[in-house]
Amino acid sequence: xxxxxxxxxxxxxxxxxxxxxxxxxxxxxxxxxxxxxxxxxxxxxxxxxxxxxxxxxxxxxxxxxxxxxxxxxxxxxxxxxxxxxxxxxxxxxxxxxxxxxxxxxxxxxxxxxxxxxxxxxxxxxxxxxxxxxxxxxxxxxxxxxxxxxxxxxxxxxxxxxxxxxxxxxxxxxxxxxxxxxxxxxxxxxxxxxxxxxxxxxxxxxxxxxxxxxxxxxxxxxxxxxxxxxxxxxxxxxxxxxxxxxxxxxxxxxxxxxxxxxxxxxxxxxxxxxxxxxxxxxxxxxxxxxxxxxxxxxxxxxxxxxxxxxxxxxxxxxxxxxxxxxxxxxxxxxxxxxxxxxxxxxxxxxxxxxxxxxxxxxxxxxxxxxxxxxxxxxxxxxxxxxxxxxxxxxxxxxxxxxxxxxxxxxxxxxxxxxxxxxxxxxxxxxxxxxxxxxxxxxxxxxxxxxxxxxxxxxxxxxxxxxxxxxxxxxxxxxxxxxxxxxxxxxxxxxxxxxxxxxxxxxxxxxxxxxxxxxxxxxxxxxxxxxxxxxxxxxxxxxxxxxxxxxxxxxxxxxxxxxxxxxxxxxxxxxxxxxxxxxxxxxxxxxxxxxxxxxxxxxxxxxxxxxxxxxxxxxxxxxxxxxxxxxxxxxxxxxxxxxxxxxxxxxxxxxxxxxxxxxxxxxxxxxxxxxxxxxxxxxxxxxxxxxxxxxxxxxxxxxxxxxxxxxxxxxxxxxxxxxxxxxxxxxxxxxxxxxxxxxxxxxxxxxxxx
Amino acid sequence: xxxxxxxxxxxxxxxxxxxxxxxxxxxxxxxxxxxxxxxxxxxxxxxxxxxxxxxxxxxxxxxxxxxxxxxxxxxxxxxxxxxxxxxxxxxxxxxxxxxxxxxxxxxxxxxxxxxxxxxxxxxxxxxxxxxxxxxxxxxxxxxxxxxxxxxxxxxxxxxxxxxxx
Numbered sequence: 001x002x003x004x005x006x007x008x009x010x011x012x013x014x015x016x017x018x019x020x021x022x023x024x025x026x027x028x029x030x031x032x033x034x035x036x037x038x039x040x041x042x043x044x045x046x047x048x049x050x051x052x053x054x055x056x057x058x059x060x061x062x063x064x065x066x067x068x069x070x071x072x073x074x075x076x077x078x079x080x081x082x083x084x085x086x087x088x089x090x091x092x093x094x095x096x097x098x099x100x101x102x103x104x105x106x107x108x109x110x111x112x113x114x115x116x117x118x119x120x121x122x123x124x125x126x127x128x129x130x131x132x133x134x135x136x137x138x139x140x141x142x143x144x145x146x147x148x149x150x151x152x153x154x155x156x157x158x159x160x161x162x163x164x165x166x167x168x169x170x171x172x173x174x175x176x177x178x179x180x181x182x183x184x185x186x187x188x189x190x191x192x193x194x195x196x197x198x199x200x201x202x203x204x205x206x207x208x209x210x211x212x213x214x215x216x217x218x219x220x221x222x223x224x225x226x227x228x229x230x231x232x233x234x235x236x237x238x239x240x241x242x243x244x245x246x247x248x249x250x251x252x253x254x255x256x257x258x259x260x261x262x263x264x265x266x267x268x269x270x271x272x273x274x275x276x277x278x279x280x281x282x283x284x285x286x287x288x289x290x291x292x293x294x295x296x297x298x299x300x301x302x303x304x305x306x307x308x309x310x311x312x313x314x315x316x317x318x319x320x321x322x323x324x325x326x327x328x329x330x331x332x333x334x335x336x337x338x339x340x341x342x343x344x345x346x347x348x349x350x351x352x353x354x355x356x357x358x359x360x361x362x363x364x365x366x367x368x369x370x371x372x373x374x375x376x377x378x379x380x381x382x383x384x385x386x387x388x389x390x391x392x393x394x395x396x397x398x399x400x401x402x403x404x405x406x407x408x409x410x411x412x413x414x415x416x417x418x419x420x421x422x423x424x425x426x427x428x429x430x431x432x433x434x435x436x437x438x439x440x441x442x443x444x445x446x447x448x449x450x451x452x453x454x455x456x457x458x459x460x461x462x463x464x465x466x467x468x469x470x471x472x473x474x475x476x477x478x479x480x481x482x483x484x485x486x487x488x489x490x491x492x493x494x495x496x497x498x499x500x501x502x503x504x505x506x507x508x509x510x511x512x513x514x515x516x517x518x519x520x521x522x523x524x525x526x527x528x529x530x531x532x533x534x535x536x537x538x539x540x541x542x543x544x545x546x547x548x549x550x551x552x553x554x555x556x557x558x559x560x561x562x563x564x565x566x567x568x569x570x571x572x573x574x575x576x577x578x579x580x581x582x583x584x585x586x587x588x589x590x591x592x593x594x595x596x597x598x599x600x601x602x603x604x605x606x607x608x609x610x611x612x613x614x615x616x617x618x619x620x621x622x623x624x625x626x627x628x629x630x631x632x633x634x635x636x637x638x639x640x641x642x643x644x645x646x647x648x649x650x651x652x653x654x655x656x657x658x659x660x661x662x663x664x665x666x667x668x669x670x671x672x673x674x675x676x677x678x679x680x681x682x683x684x685x686x687x688x689x690x691x692x693x694x695x696x697x698x699x700x701x702x703x704x705x706x707x708x709x710x711x712x713x714x715x716x717x718x719x720x721x722x723x724x725x726x727x728x729x730x731x732x733x734x735x736x737x738x739x740x741x742x743x744x745x746x747x748x749x750x751x752x
Numbered sequence: 753x754x755x756x757x758x759x760x761x762x763x764x765x766x767x768x769x770x771x772x773x774x775x776x777x778x779x780x781x782x783x784x785x786x787x788x789x790x791x792x793x794x795x796x797x798x799x800x801x802x803x804x805x806x807x808x809x810x811x812x813x814x815x816x817x818x819x820x821x822x823x824x825x826x827x828x829x830x831x832x833x834x835x836x837x838x839x840x841x842x843x844x845x846x847x848x849x850x851x852x853x854x855x856x857x858x859x860x861x862x863x864x865x866x867x868x869x870x871x872x873x874x875x876x877x878x879x880x881x882x883x884x885x886x887x888x889x890x891x892x893x894x895x896x897x898x899x900x901x902x903x904x905x906x907x908x909x910x911x912x913x914x915x916x917x
Contacts, residue, residue: 009847016855017843019789019829023856026788115753115774187793187801187856187890237791237856238890270794483854483891648850648896655893679798679888686885687894717893 001564002503003496004708007644010488011503021235024191024206029263032193033062035253036117037266038107038124039275040099043346043672045128047095050107055123060116063260064124065252066107067094073255074221076246078316079213080404088148089344091311093221093248093255098145099128100310101348102674103275105248110256110264133346133672137305138284141343150344152312157324159399160335162290165299169290173372178739179360179722181282181307181666182659184353185684188237189273192253195263200228204254207231207510209244209480210520215512217246218254229254233510239482240656241352241522242278245314249276271677278315278351279666282307283323285364290335295376295383299335302327302364306342309349317342318403319350322357325402329365329452330414330610331387336400346672352522354656355719358451363740366449366723371736380727381422384450388414395704403457403523409608411701412636418450421612421634424696430616438732443619443751444629447727449720452610455712456528456705458603461519463533465494465541466594469587471565471580473498473505474594475534478518479526480510484714485645486526492641493531493708497538498545499562500579524712527641529601532706537599544595549582607703609711611635613657613720617728619751624744626662626729631721632694638703638711646713651693653717659685660718661725662742760824762787763831771818777811778802780818781828789829789859793888800887803860804828810867810886829859832866842866842904851900853891860887865901874912875905 002008015021038050052064075090095106106126111117134142134150141151166172192206202224207214211231219226236243249266256264268276285304289297306320320340328336353359369387373380389396391413398407422428430446437444464476475494479486491505508514519525546557549567553560553575561570567582569575583595616630633650640646663683667675676682702709726737735750755770762785769784776795781787781804793801795814802813805827832840839847842865852858861884868875868883875883880901889897905911 010850012855013847013852014837014839016852016858017829017839017846017862018833018837019787019859021789021791021855023788023791025782025792115772185890187799187854187888188791189793235856236854238854240890270796270799483856485853644850648853648892651893651895652853652891653893656890678796679794680796684888684890685894686888687881687898688885690894693893693895 002501003492004639004641006492006642008488008492008502008642010485011491012485012487023188023235023237024193025267027193027205027234028265029193029195032263032265033110033112033260034114034117035256035264035266036109036121037105037249037272038109038121038126039272040095040102040104040106040126040128042099042128042130043102043133045099045130047097047099047106048127048129051125052107055109055120058116058120058123060112061120062110062112064107064109064120065094067096070094070255071096073251076248076314077217079314080316083316086152086312086316088145089152089312091248091313091349093251101346102672103348104310108252110260135345135668135672137307137341137343137345144344152308152342152344153317155317155320155324155340155342157400158337160299162299162301162335162337165290165335169298170293171291171375173289173291173368173375175368175371176284176286176738177364177367178284179281179363180660180741181279182353182664183277183279184240184242185682186238186240186243189268189270190243190249190277191267192250193263193265194253194257196257202229202254202258203232204250205232205234207233207244208236208482209239209522211480211510211512212478212518212520214246214250218251221251222255222258230513233480236482239521240354241356243482245278245351270679274677274682275348275674278313279309279348280319280350280353280356281360281660283360287364287368289368289372291372294386295372295378296386297331297333300333302338304340306340307345307347308342309345309347311349313349313351315351319352319356321402323361325400325407326358326452327361327365328398329362330389330450332389347668354653355715358453358719359657359660359722362449362451362720363722363726366720367726367736370727370730384418385415388418391415405604405606408605409452410605410704412608412610413700414610416700417610417612417634417636417698420698421614421696424634425614425632443621443732444616445728445731446614446616447724447731448612448614449723449727450612451720452608453716453719454606454608455524456603456607457523457525458529460600460602461529461533462515462517462598462600463530463537464515464596464598465537466596467541467583468594469580469584471500471504471578471583473500474508475505476508476515477530478515479530480521482521484649486521489527489641489645490530490534493534494538497535498542499564499567501565504565524714528607528706528710528712529603531641531708531710533599533601535707536601537597540597541595544586545579545582548586549577552577552582552585601706603705605705607638607705607711609635609637609716611716613724615724615728617725617732619729619732619747624747626742626747628658628689628691628725630694631658631691632696633717634696634698635716636698636701637713638701639699639709640697641710643697646697647695649713650695650717653715654693654721655685655690657718657721658690658725661722661740665741756819758819758822760821760826762826762828773817773819775818776814777816777818777821778813781813787828787830791856791859793857800864801857801860803863803887805863805867810864829862832862841907842869845900845903849896849899849903851892851896857887857889861889861897869905869908869910874910876912
């Protein structure tokens with residue numbers, strides 16, 4: 001069948017396999033101009049002026065704008081409201097009097113041809129008087145401007161009596177741990193195509209992730225009534241958190257389409273992408289744990305420094321907030337106190353990247369748990385068992401908030417998953433084998449990382465479903481697709497609820513003129529939120545279908561079932577009617593063109609899937625490189641809509657987690673010049689570095705939120721991979737890994 | 753800049769286009785031939801998303817100029833399926849093995865794997881992994897891609913069992 005639980009092949013695939021995708025760069029409008037952004041070449045300085053005369057004089061150049069031309073456009077705001085204390089740190093769409101990172105837009109060129117636009121870009125000269133760059137969030141804060149410091153905010157959270165915990169401790173364990181600077185780096189760079197249509201409506205193609213929000217934000221920035229602007233999502237070449245946020249280039253393209261009266265197309269190149277799209281992850285934590293004789297953690301005190309880069313962007317402080325709140329993860333930890341220092345530096349500004357805040361904090365937490373085991377001479381598995389939240393304590397109130405919702409774990413059996421994961425990975429047998437290999441001189445070891453994820457961020461999702469007389473369904477949602485298989489999984493949920501064939505469901509997403517509001521695709525929310533909205537609308541449609549079918553088939557409604565596009569009598573009599581026929585009969589009575597119902601699902605709590613990563617890592621004695629021999633994710637997803645797609649999400653997440661653990665890092669020289677500006681410098685995993693993923697998918701803890709038991713699977717492949725690999729390398733070398741990624745240079749310093 | 757006429761075939765069809773000498777083959781195919789199935793991922797020769805076949809060899813079309821393709825036989829992703837859209841065994845294997853998610857890197861992997869499948873020398877796990885590590889994918893973690901190419905190779909008689917790589 002094709003409902004929930006089916007490993008259905010994706011409806012998205014065939015056009016993509018034939019080369020018929022419609023990605024942003026594939027789209028054109030007659031008369032379009034090509035936009036090219038001129039970017040700052042210095043990390044920090046006073047912008048004295050921009051000379052664009054030579055560029056303007058180049059044949060084929062239509063216009064060049066500098067900061068003065070867009071000075072009245074407000075800087076880009078945060079998605080969460082009420083954060084006015086962070087307003088001074090927002091980014092203008094073109095630098096006004098300061099530049100704060102290499103890559104910051106200082107001017108923009110519009111030309112008839114993209115090659116000419118690049119020629120013109122090289123003729124623009126920005127005069128920058130250099131200031132000393134800030135290269136680490138550990139440096140003492142300085143002046144951001146005359147009235148504000150570079151420490152934008154200190155986030156404080158906690159619960160319980162931390163002082164009492166340390167007073168009662170048998171052991172105090174302290175660590176300083178640092179996570180490197182990474183980003184999602186989707187294979188398609190960003191882009192936009194903005195134009196004013198015949199009706200005077202500004203339209204921007206190339207939207208993703210949060211089209212409805214960005215529509216309103218752009219309307220505010222450009223002084224437009226919201227009905228005068230619409231955003232549209234086409235094929236999207238990967239998101240991972242960074243794509244679809246509102247960036248300066250989106251506003252510049254839209255503004256140019258309005259001012260210049262011609263369509264404006266912008267396609268980012270890869271170097272720009274690595275300089276301009278959100279970075280993520282870079283934090284340093286100083287953590288202390290109070291532990292009793294058994295290894296039970298009585299309390300944790302943590303101070304961390306979040307390297308935000310040059311500005312505070314659309315996410316505001318989402319990443320450090322999640323890191324602070326979700327650091328305790330699956331453990332009881334009766335007392336906890338955290339202070340997160342969010343500091344501006346002279347680097348590309350930061351935002352979210354798959355498992356934001358949790359990749360970093362899982363590395364910190366799980367390294368701490370292994371270190372507790374080492375210090376107490378106990379088995380790391382046993383230390384985790386002692387500290388895990390027991391099933392009987394669910395739902396578990398973490399006594400903290402994040403993203404404006406209380407952190408309330410809805411369901412989970414952490415001990416059960418630990419047992420299953422150990423058996424699946426053959427952990428005990430493995431340990432004996434690894435000890436033998438180490439005795440023979442190899443540097444090889446195994447490590448694990450336990451984590452709690454989150455999914456289904458509210459507050460709402462709406463759908464509108466219309467059935468026609470041929471049995472087709474049109475499902476319109478305010479959610480978005482970033483290439484993860486949204487169309488297939490939502491069709492499967494509708495097939496389950498309504499009995500319509502999944503292959504006959506057409507899903508419309510990411511179009512702000514198709515549905516009035518929508519939250520988009522982020523925070524692993526779509527399957528949970530949109531899925532439950534489909535359940536609501538689908539249940540209403542099902543009731544109407546069964547009532548009509550009861551008349552047609554002369555059976556009571558209770559004796560009918562809807563499956564595979566048919567409504568059948570359950571008595572085996574063979575009485576049946578296609579859903580199309582039943583819909584046609586209803587439409588004949590109502591005179592309408594389609595049978596439509598809407599569903600709106602609201603949730604004020606997230607659901608919390610959880611998992612364990614395990615890894616076997618070997619250090620090459622010659623190169624000091626880390627080789628990952630095995631990598632496993634055990635993950636409880638509540639209920640999988642399409643296990644094939646869930647496994648695909650996890651396999652992809654594992655590879656990204658591996659990249660952050662041993663390969664990927666944005667580094668800078670002493671002048672703040674970025675050293676990773678090509679895909680040769682920013683090394684992402686290839687098929688050679690990623691071992692066959694081992695995936696254990698369980699459904700032991702369905703969510704109590706909503707109707708379907710669903711939790712999300714978008715991020716759990718990544719969350720604790722860095723932690724597991726770090727613990728494996730620590731086991732391999734006998735030294736505690738204190739920084740990610742574990743590059744050959746870091747290994748060399750670790751083992752000498 | 754002065755444009756030059758270049759003649760080549762793409763997927764068996766003769767083409768003559770006027771391009772600047774500095775125009776990449778990738779841009780020539782996409783903008784001058786309307787074949788947007790070939791994707792540009794980095795334009796500096798690392799990611800392989802723009803891989804096409806030129807005279808039987810896999811080539812990164814961002815590292816070759818259009819004018820260098822004079823007289824060449826070029827194949828792109830648009831030439832893989834049958835005229836009626838029926839997927840070929842490799843494309844079908846990608847569909848059945850969840851070998852793609854966002855689909856942006858897919859044309860490059862398909863063309864690279866097409867070369868491997870057509871070169872007339874069976875390959876095994878280690879060589880497949882080595883060759884496919886030429887290209888980058890950010891969504892799948894590669895397992896689905898490897899499964900897909902392995903299945904196609906078996907179906908086409910190009911697979912040889914060897915020690916896992």
